[in-house]
Amino acid sequence: MLTIRNLEAYYGAIQALKGVSLHILPEEIVCLIGANGAGKSTLLHAISGLVPLVKGEISLDGVSLVGRSPEEIVALGISQVAEGRQIFAPLTVLENLELGAYQRFRKEGRRQIAQEIERIFELFPALKERKAQPAGTLSGGEQQMLVISRALMSKPKLLLLDEPSMGLAPIVAKEIFQIIRDLRKSGTTILLVEQNAQMALSLADRGYVLETGKIILEGETAELLQNREVKRAYLGKGRKGFLEE
Amino acid sequence: MIGLAPILESQEMSASIILQLILSGVTIGSIYAMVALGFNIIYNSTSIINFAQGEFVMLGGMFMVSLVGPLNLPMWVAFPIAVLAVTLIGTAFERLCIHPLKMPSVLSLIIITIAGSILLKGGAMFAWGKETFSLPHFSTEKPILLLEATILPQTVWILGIIGMVVLLLALFFRFTIVGKAMRACAANRPAASLVGINVKRIVLLSFALSAAIGAIAGIIITPISLMDYERGAILGLKGFGAAVLGGLGNPMGAVVAGFLIGIVESLCAGLISSHYKDAVGLVVLLMVLFIKPSGLFGSAQVSKLKKF
Numbered sequence A: 001m002l003t004i005r006n007l008e009a010y011y012g013a014i015q016a017l018k019g020v021s022l023h024i025l026p027e028e029i030v031c032l033i034g035a036n037g038a039g040k041s042t043l044l045h046a047i048s049g050l051v052p053l054v055k056g057e058i059s060l061d062g063v064s065l066v067g068r069s070p071e072e073i074v075a076l077g078i079s080q081v082a083e084g085r086q087i088f089a090p091l092t093v094l095e096n097l098e099l100g101a102y103q104r105f106r107k108e109g110r111r112q113i114a115q116e117i118e119r120i121f122e123l124f125p126a127l128k129e130r131k132a133q134p135a136g137t138l139s140g141g142e143q144q145m146l147v148i149s150r151a152l153m154s155k156p157k158l159l160l161l162d163e164p165s166m167g168l169a170p171i172v173a174k175e176i177f178q179i180i181r182d183l184r185k186s187g188t189t190i191l192l193v194e195q196n197a198q199m200a201l202s203l204a205d206r207g208y209v210l211e212t213g214k215i216i217l218e219g220e221t222a223e224l225l226q227n228r229e230v231k232r233a234y235l236g237k238g239r240k241g242f243l244e245e
Numbered sequence B: 001m002i003g004l005a006p007i008l009e010s011q012e013m014s015a016s017i018i019l020q021l022i023l024s025g026v027t028i029g030s031i032y033a034m035v036a037l038g039f040n041i042i043y044n045s046t047s048i049i050n051f052a053q054g055e056f057v058m059l060g061g062m063f064m065v066s067l068v069g070p071l072n073l074p075m076w077v078a079f080p081i082a083v084l085a086v087t088l089i090g091t092a093f094e095r096l097c098i099h100p101l102k103m104p105s106v107l108s109l110i111i112i113t114i115a116g117s118i119l120l121k122g123g124a125m126f127a128w129g130k131e132t133f134s135l136p137h138f139s140t141e142k143p144i145l146l147l148e149a150t151i152l153p154q155t156v157w158i159l160g161i162i163g164m165v166v167l168l169l170a171l172f173f174r175f176t177i178v179g180k181a182m183r184a185c186a187a188n189r190p191a192a193s194l195v196g197i198n199v200k201r202i203v204l205l206s207f208a209l210s211a212a213i214g215a216i217a218g219i220i221i222t223p224i225s226l227m228d229y230e231r232g233a234i235l236g237l238k239g240f241g242a243a244v245l246g247g248l249g250n251p252m253g254a255v256v257a258g259f260l261i262g263i264v265e266s267l268c269a270g271l272i273s274s275h276y277k278d279a280v281g282l283v284v285l286l287m288v289l290f291i292k293p294s295g296l297f298g299s300a301q302v303s304k305l306k307k308f
């Protein structure tokens, strides 16, 4: 579905990605793990057309994405939930969701979108209760649910999730991972970026490990979980206390 | 204060004078409010202060003068044409000066708008010369008696049209998907482009919208306060004052602050001296900013995040 070959990304003189190649098959959940500053977010931004200078190849079902604007890429079927719960804080929950379907409004009309939002509300009753509230007043977990739902409103073929558990209490993070598992059942293809490697590897099909702009390891998640390098760097002792919660 | 004493001698008269002054303050204040609204619309979608906003007001008045005078069109035909002309200028300004820049800094954008305002002013001097122009009032000039003061029918027009504009804008931002997209851009620009909003188009739209609002303000004020090529600067400055006073990014605050500056100014002109009229609004602005830097209605939290 998504194929990336030899991707390089630059911020001015800084090279944040140094020849990354990866692919995602339909209905797969692929996770990407790596330390702070490895370039995970940069990779997602590059896919979404937000990095001004990229070299290499990114294609979705054979259509090249390099050089396209973010809104074209959304139209082609890629939706990103960016790092750090990027809600439209002063807008209501309902308005946030409507904007998720911004490009569909012209084609499908208000009624269709309203039905879709009702479906989202069935999945997330907490959002329904708060639909008229400014999104900024939601709790962290609710905000994360909101941005994931908003991204789903564009009916993406591929969903990019950037550290959805970041900054959430472990129990809330678990809920979010449950949501991702449910999405998988409904057949959504997902690229999941996580620092919480244990959680990510336990729900994904395959994984990639990114280090300073390069993929250093890839494989089935079961293999990666057994890999010594991964164990040492990402599942090490320091993380254990947090994970066992 | 010397001038005040004789007026206050007659209680009855002073009440009617003050009412009269407030009414004329409301009139000019409503224009400041419109200009401030224009500032806000562009600020919200781009975080830049468009210093050419005042020129849009001037151009609105000038186009109307030409359409009604030399071209002899009826008012109701000339009005939309003048608004359209200025909207096109606003759009062209964005396309030629703002749009082509890749990742410009906020400061350089602001400087570009200053350059734009000088250019528009120069162009207007070229086209219309340095004369001061007037326009016929929209309806009769016979004053209407209101309590103990009189009010010009044109003032009623002005307030009515502004009421309409504010109402339409509020409806637009609250109920249309494009209006919501504009608010989303103001709230979180990267997130807006990730949901598929074409942010550059929203910026273009915000320039078109505030040019149109500026033009409307210029058209309705010209019958009362006349228009010349230089008027844009001072109207822009006052409108900017109102926008800051109301808390940048807060349209309703801008409207209230616009009226406030207009009324304070008019009271000062009538009771103290009209020489200080222009200074008063700015002194009020400075005082408020010393005490509450985020403006009367801005939240301190939001103002910390502002780039300008």
Ligand SMILES: Nc1ncnc2c1ncn2[C@@H]1O[C@H](COP(=O)(O)OP(=O)(O)OP(=O)(O)O)[C@@H](O)[C@H]1O
Binding pocket: A011, A014, A016, A034, A035, A036, A037, A038, A039, A040, A041, A042, A043, A083, A195
């Ligand atoms: N806008 C930017 N301008 C300049 N350098 C940047 C920019 N964004 C990221 N970088 C640099 O690119 C590198 C990769 O950053 P990136 O945000 O992709 O890392 P990450 O893997 O997502 O990290 P984290 O886990 O902290 O989110 C870092 O060295 C970072 O400093």
Ligand SMILES: [Mg+2]
Binding pocket: A040, A041, A042, A083, A162
């Ligand atoms: Mg990141």
